[in-house]
Amino acid sequence: MRYYAMMACVLITGACFAVESTAPAASTPDETANGIHLFNGKDLNGWYTYLKGRGRDVDPLKVFTVTDGSLRISGEEFGCVTSVNEFENYHLVMEFKWGELTHAGRKDKARDSGLLVHSTGEDGAYGGMWMYCIECQMIEGGTGDILVVGDDSEKFKATCPVAAEQSGGCYVFQPDGQPATLHAGRVNWFGRDPDWKDVIGFRGRQDVEKPLGEWNRYECIAEGNTLTVLLNGTVVNKCLEVQPHKGRIQIQSEGAELFVRRVDIIPLDSDNAGSSASQQ
Numbered sequence: 302m303r304y305y306a307m308m309a310c311v312l313i314t315g316a317c318f319a320v321e322s323t324a325p326a327a328s329t330p331d332e333t334a335n336g337i338h339l340f341n342g343k344d345l346n347g348w349y350t351y352l353k354g355r356g357r358d359v360d361p362l363k364v365f366t367v368t369d370g371s372l373r374i375s376g377e378e379f380g381c382v383t384s385v386n387e388f389e390n391y392h393l394v395m396e397f398k399w400g401e402l403t404h405a406g407r408k409d410k411a412r413d414s415g416l417l418v419h420s421t422g423e424d425g426a427y428g429g430m431w432m433y434c435i436e437c438q439m440i441e442g443g444t445g446d447i448l449v450v451g452d453d454s455e456k457f458k459a460t461c462p463v464a465a466e467q468s469g470g471c472y473v474f475q476p477d478g479q480p481a482t483l484h485a486g487r488v489n490w491f492g493r494d495p496d497w498k499d500v501i502g503f504r505g506r507q508d509v510e511k512p513l514g515e516w517n518r519y520e521c522i523a524e525g526n527t528l529t530v531l532l533n534g535t536v537v538n539k540c541l542e543v544q545p546h547k548g549r550i551q552i553q554s555e556g557a558e559l560f561v562r563r564v565d566i567i568p569l570d571s572d573n574a575g576s577s578a579s580q581q
Contacts, residue, residue: 336392336567339384339550342370352380352554353429364554372561374414374554377404379430381551383420389547392567393418393521397439399513400558403501407556411441411503412513414559417450417551418521418528419543426452431551433457435543437521437530438487439553442503444510444519445490445530445537447474453485459528460542461488468495474538482542490530490537509535516562523547524569 339347344367350360355378364375365382372382399412407413420434427433427450435457438446451457460482463472472481472488481488494505502513509532511517520531528540552561 336565338564339393339566340372340561340564342562343367345372345382347385348382349385350380350382351424351430352378353425354378355380357424370562372552373400374552374559374561375404376402376407376414376554376557376559379553379555381417381431381553383424383432384550387548388550388566389419389523390525390569391523392569393523393550394563394565394567395519395521395552395561396516396563397519397559397561398511398516399441400560401513402558404556409501410499410556411443411501412557412559413441413553413555414439414557415448415551415553415555416519416521417553418523419545419548420551421545421548431553432549434548434551435459435528435540435545437519437538438490439519439559441501441510442497442505442508443490443493444517445532446487446493447490447528447530447538447540448487449483449485451485455484456544458482458484458542458544459488459540461538461540463488468493469497476536476539480541488538488540490532492537509533509537522569 349358350365351357362377364378366373395416416437416439417434420432422433424432433451436448436450438448447459449457449459460480462475462478463481464475464478468489474488474491492507518533522529526542526546528543530538
């Protein structure tokens with residue numbers, strides 16, 4: 302999600318609603334003993350595309366293609382690929398890397414995309430591009446930020462432990478910080494550079510993300526109402542409570558070329574659910 306589109310960070314006090322978690326959605330394209338290969342490396346079975354101004358499964362410019370075992374998202378048009386099924390109470394493991402190409406509107410801006418979880422409602426409800434969701438940000442220098450992408454209502458919120466001081470007008474994740482509840486805006490990952498600039502190739506002093514062209518391991522652990530985000534084995538952000546707590550998975554096309562070679566969903570009742578966070 303673009304940095305400048307989500308600068309406003311709103312703190313609203315009050316109780317968060319506890320939601321009972323249940324088992325993940327049952328059927329997806331390629332199920333294994335330990336989980337689900339949501340991306341099968343061959344095609345977009347189990348996914349559909351949605352592009353701004355075009356709608357569902359209309360992709361004349363081939364923004365989304367599968368080749369050599371990877372999903373290539375060109376970024377040329379804004380939109381996403383969306384899982385057909387909904388999921389909850391899972392450990393998602395995704396492997397991605399940035400490509401070289403950027404496109405009009407963000408040609409000279411930081412490479413940008415996003416992993417959108419708990420996606421609900423209508424396709425394109427947000428800006429004509431994405432479903433309402435909780436976003437695990439993917440942008441150079443800011444991968445690991447958590448954004449509430451909703452309609453500013455009680456239906457969409459996140460409570461995260463944050464530092465006493467904000468950065469760039471937004472909260473910063475701090476594991477032992479005080480809880481803040483947002484209905485819009487973003488919580489920065491703990492090491493986001495306070496001097497971050499929306500320029501192509503940006504690298505922060507504490508960046509956990511690997512350099513351009515190298516594969517990254519991105520993980521989201523959605524356990525009940527909580528959401529934990531890891532990048533290359535490091536916990537970079539966490540929500541103590543999120544609303545909604547289940548939904549579809551979206552991967553954005555947002556002006557930059559992106560390659561994805563793995564999207565696995567591991568149910569948390571699996572014996573292997575807790576082990577993958579430490580694997581490299």
